[in-house]
Amino acid sequence: MPEQNRHPMPGWLIALVILWGLSAIADLLWLTLDRAIPSWDPADHLIGSLNYWWSLQHAQWLSGDWWHSLWTLSSKYPPLLYIATAPFISLLGRDIEPAILVNLLFTALLLGSVFGLGTHLFSRRVGLWAAGLCLLFPRFYTVRTEYFMDYPLTALVAASFLCLTLWRDAQRAWQQWLWAIAFGVWFGLALLMKQSALFFLAIPLLWVAVGTLQQRAWGRFAQLVVASIITLLMFMPWLQTNWLFQISAGFNSNVKSAIAEGDPPLNTIAAWIFYVIDLPNAVSWPLFIVPVLGLGFYWLKLLPHERDRQHDQTSLQWLAVFFAGSYLLWSAIFNKDFRYIMPYLPVVAVVLGYGLTRWSRRWRSIRWGTVCLATVLTLLNLFPVGGTPGRALAQALSPGSRHYPDMHTQFPIQTVVDEIIQAQPYQIVNLGLLHSTALLNQHNVTYYGNRRDFRVYARRISNNDRHLDQDVRSMSWFLSKTQERSPSAQERRRQNAVLQTLRDSPEFRRFKSWELPDGSRLNLFHRRVPAVEVQPLSNIDEITPSGNVQLTRIIVPSQVPPGQPVPITYEWIGSWEQLHSGLVLLNWRNQATLPRPQSMQNGWIHDHAIGLGTLHPQPIQANQFISARATVEPHRPFRVTERTAMLPPSTLSSGTYMLEATYLNRETGETYPIDVPLTTTIAINTNAVPIPAPELDWVSQLRLLAKTLPDGVAALDPVFDQLGRINLYDPVQNYTVQAEKTLAYRLQQEPQNLDYAYGLALARVLQRQVQPAIAALKQIVDLDNDNPNAHAYLAFVNLYAFRPGEAKTAIEAALELNPGSAEFQAIDGIASLLRGNVWQAWQRGQTALKLSSR
Template sequence: MDQENFNFNSEKTSIFDKLLSKISAIGNREQATGNRENKTGKIDQEKFNFNSEKTSIFDKLLSKISAIANTAYFILVRYTSRGQDARTTTLKKWLWATAFGLAFGAAILVKQTTIFFLFIPLLSIGVNILRKRQWQKLIQLIFSLCLSVAVFYPWARTNWLLMLTAGKRATVDSAIAEGDPNLLSLDAWLYYWKLLPYHISLPLLIIPIGGLFFYFIRSFKKQDKFSSNYLHSCRWLAIFLIGGYLICSLNINKDFRYTLPLLPVLSILLAFGLMQFPRKVGKQIRWFTIGLAIILMVLNLWPVGGIFFRKISAWLSPGGVYYAHLGKEWPHQKVIAEIIKTDPYLRSTLGVLPSTPEINQHNLNYYGALQNLQVYGRQVGTNLKQVPQDVRSLSWFVTKTNDQGSVKRIKKAQAAIVNIIEKNPNFQLQKSWLLPDNSNLNLYHNQFLPVEVHPLTKPQEKIKLDYVILSPKIRPGVPIPITYKWSGSWQELQSGLVLLTYRHENIDRALLQPLVSDNNVSRFIHDRAIGMGSLYPGVSPANKSEVGFEIIERIGMLPPANISSGNYILEATYLNRKTGETYPIPIQPPVRVEVDSQAEILPAPELDLVTQLRMWGQKLPLGIKGLETVFEEVGRVNQYDPVQDYTKQAEKTLAYRLQQDPNNLELLYGLSLARVLQQDADGAIAALTRVTELDSQNPFAYAYLAFVYLYNLNPGPAEIALKSALELDPTQPEIRALNGVTALMQGNVIKAWRYLK
């Protein structure tokens, strides 16, 4: 498929589309990396040869989508059926309308594409109601639609931008990448028709269709008049099937799963056809069809029958092989159990390097979720430039011998990270399992742990900093290795944020410069959660004597490049993220370090994620150039912290710092970014409003504020912010694009066209 077929003007749309796609990356917790085969009207049987181990999670999702879409459609048909007018009370009509509103709203929450199947029926009902002037039904229909909006609106308000940008990737981008047939070709409109044998099997498709032909021929010869109820039923079946088929075919990205909600309704039509054969042979035909279907089911579920019958089965039921797994169990649960056994007090992220149907990040993440969300599976090693950071940021990896799965697009990066993990002396083979396909699944664990947890037998109330290990001399602007040891009760440790300030020893606190300055600064910070947010909240000590714990952190710290030379002393404050309680943490003996531009450079672990977020905030004043780096880094880091707890840590610690230093622009940019990443529009607006006051000559500050207003569906204040941005830089294309979107959201199409063209 060629992008020219869609008549896009790249010069007009590239800038704004690029901005939207970058912003939408905030909400993407994980991106698919598989590269599906080319689809040019041909159906590849291998893509339908599913194994129950491979697709159980996927099947559950598809079945839920089909169930909720057909449930909503059933209620809609029941509400508008003819019997309602004569036999149903007004109260029952309102109850059916209410039920449809709730079901339709739930259907959109489950999968937004369910509207593909209900749009044509709703349009048909609306036209019919207006044509017959049934005003009470119109009010009921409007009420049900408003009720459905009330159900999905809170979710849609937060995720509308993600839906729009993800929709483009899921349609246009995917269609081009996969080679889907052009909409102007016949293959595009016959694609799903060709899939019917794969969905249903030839006997259950051809024989009922034969019954339908027989029925129509018999009715035509006898000149039978169809009853009104029969015509009414056929009309509803046709509206759902034809409307859904046409809209799915109109979608330029073709995939077998898109039409699954049509199958339950299609089965009604086929069952009707199976009942239309003459009485003399009808019973035998039905028993033959059922018997053949059972035989095919057995042949597709069990490896029996020999080569000849399997070939017959493959011809009559293409793509239906779904063998029950009778061999060794796949070790997903054992992998998760081994991780929890080794790190019982931590929430772990498992780096999954293979991507086969049996072993991938999705099913390992699923089994980790079954263990109270203590282990998350994430695919890393997808970008060659980020491989070193991936290796330094995670403690657990799984590799697989032989087939690596769908990693063609990331083959170099995947091979590089596997090679590093297997040869890195810090990573040791924790355990290995022989898989049913005779390959090995290997679980590697980093012996140089960034976080260690040890239970204590003595009571511990307030948090204590037992020791800090770092080089006596550190160089500005270069990451350094540092080790902290904390002790305290589990509740205090798990809920604790620490605000660490390295202050120049010869300068009084009252005379300290801001944390950020064009001149040399005399202090720097290392704020974050204890254990970097990886302490598992579900832990409860099994032994009541374990009333205290010690946490050892081995991480990297980054002194600012413009830090003044001299001796610095560490000061620490504890902040409970749940209660807001704060208290100073005594440090005995005092921790001192000398900043020296000639200090030796030592290899350092990866910086903690809160420090990295603060570094991203420093790039925001640069505008689109800074955003390029920020969003690339966000996508990477979100793989390491699947619950994005680092954004919450950053927000709490930065907000606390700003109470003491309210005019610190860099901290405000960091706070704004942390709130944007949490999709906290109101909080981000408050922070960015303060940013525009302090950075009033930067047009991008106003642009950021306007964008968040637009995200929050509030174009009026966005227009005011953009007015200031355009006064500072009227030629900036991103700002002009945002102004065009603002005009469009306010209904000013002419102004929108002027800025977006």
């Protein structure tokens, strides 16, 4: 190619590539040396990355159900970080490091955005220096090697603000439209990274919107409207699915966390200067003092001038709008955390880059000396070099920024997971943790368990006095660490109580123990006789040629009183495919009513999944239909033994009850009868002595809880309190699927059964199946039309689905039956507000407040 036709890479682009390359080398070296266990938040996010990686491996782009499951996969945080990480996991594996490497992409975006912002507002030199400063800010390089949302959010907010700035200053219509659309897209991506992007961009967006209205620039205002619509279209699918959870999550993460962490109240000066005090630590003292002095001397005309000061002043005012808006909004939020406000630092970098470049000509050595010192501090903070003098220097000039790789930690979480899988290779396992610390918590154990094909999950227990016994009775695996002292005396007491129970109970044994480097021990406890046992059969002739499920044995007491839990053992054999996909519809009927009546009024049911929902693979998380990787040959024969409990109703008449069993394939809907051993009977006798029994299976508990729903508000707290515990015990909430499938089948046989209808509606609500839940609630309204609570439930679910018209109709029916309910008035007010009737919403709200104060 002729020399004159070549287009060499611009110098500024070479400089940015070099900066990014140096950052990448430092990050890769740090990650190579680091052996740390991820703490709470990084581990929680790593779980999300595995969930989305696996779901995207099985994408069904044209399926509405798949898209719904994708949005529900992460209810607390938007999914963009997890989606962006999926290619790294696919290419490099499921370890921690490949997930963190996604930050290299956001570093490139951050450098480009800061360079663009500095170049546009000031000069290319300012842009390059500002980009370089981003690599030397302690707040950035300490977070960049962790798996948080805040660093990617910082890059996306910077890109969004750059586009908004370019739109603001664009002169031609096509440029304005281009940058308006770009802003809408980047703002949408920022919100899909983390909702808090709104707090950084709301004030600048409002500032330019008001400016366009004051200037009567209707075309430009229309561009902002289009940009906002683009942002909403990108963000709304996730928000519409998870908005209700955002209310509770916002309260928990803001108010409750602030109280727990002792953050300063908003009526104190400390709350409003919290981030001011932190700013020098975020950027380091040299990079704070020298640029600020440069700015001051420049505006006092003590340093040489190089360009139009009026233009620079306008640019600094625009940056001040962003900075002040972000600072004030975040200071007004109860919960304070240095990471939360990090996305305002790119603007700080531009201002400091501008101040640093004021040291020009004969003063340029100050600029270079400052950056060299900041580079030395970066190395001293990231790597254990420099000895005692180096650590002292780093602590003095960039306090609290030491972030060495952990090259020594040997904590056997992966070994614990491997031991559990070896003991129960055909099931998913839920591990109860007595402690939750940065080194050992429910998130990092679940992460390591999910790396093994989503086989092991962990949940924190012993955090509620009312549920201590239930926790121990409901789980089969527990993990504790000695020498672990909780700061709370109440928490220590609960942990010690559970630990003492595990040590003393003949039902548990210490399965394995590991000695840790600090002299403590990690103890793994296992129930001697677990609730579910799965054993492969050596002879395929033990099952039928079709592999159909057989009930080979039942162990049940000869007589029991009504209204008390009854221990029962079922033993099933069949092909793995049939067992894994199998739901069993179990009817216990009074012999006196045989042949079969049309309903179960004189009997009870004990429907559940074979294996009680533990046979691997299961859906990777609650409300999902994509399962983990299958690891068992489908035609291989197995025996599944269940040890659980059932509950005969207290209203049963005395007599002998026999079992009838039907198999229901949850995948295909296929049914067939299962032969029951002829000797299987149980006598209900009001004078019988109750027999100790394990916890009821979770499907039975859901059905019992659903029976109280007609009572309305009074029933909701105990119902959802108990459901919260069941969700703790069933990590993928498979019990809701079992209940839905079995109750839907039952309702086809008994369409007038109100208990089944409430149970089906509850199961669908818990799975967030909006349209099926509405259909179930409409059936309840038909059956229980005189109950105002039935109408109110229907109204609430319609509100959740953003259907205010249908909600209004339903709640009006409830109010006709019970106009004195504060809750009904509040629902009516929300429905009116969503329909645009503000005055009626206000009236209903006032009425609700008056009723609730009585």
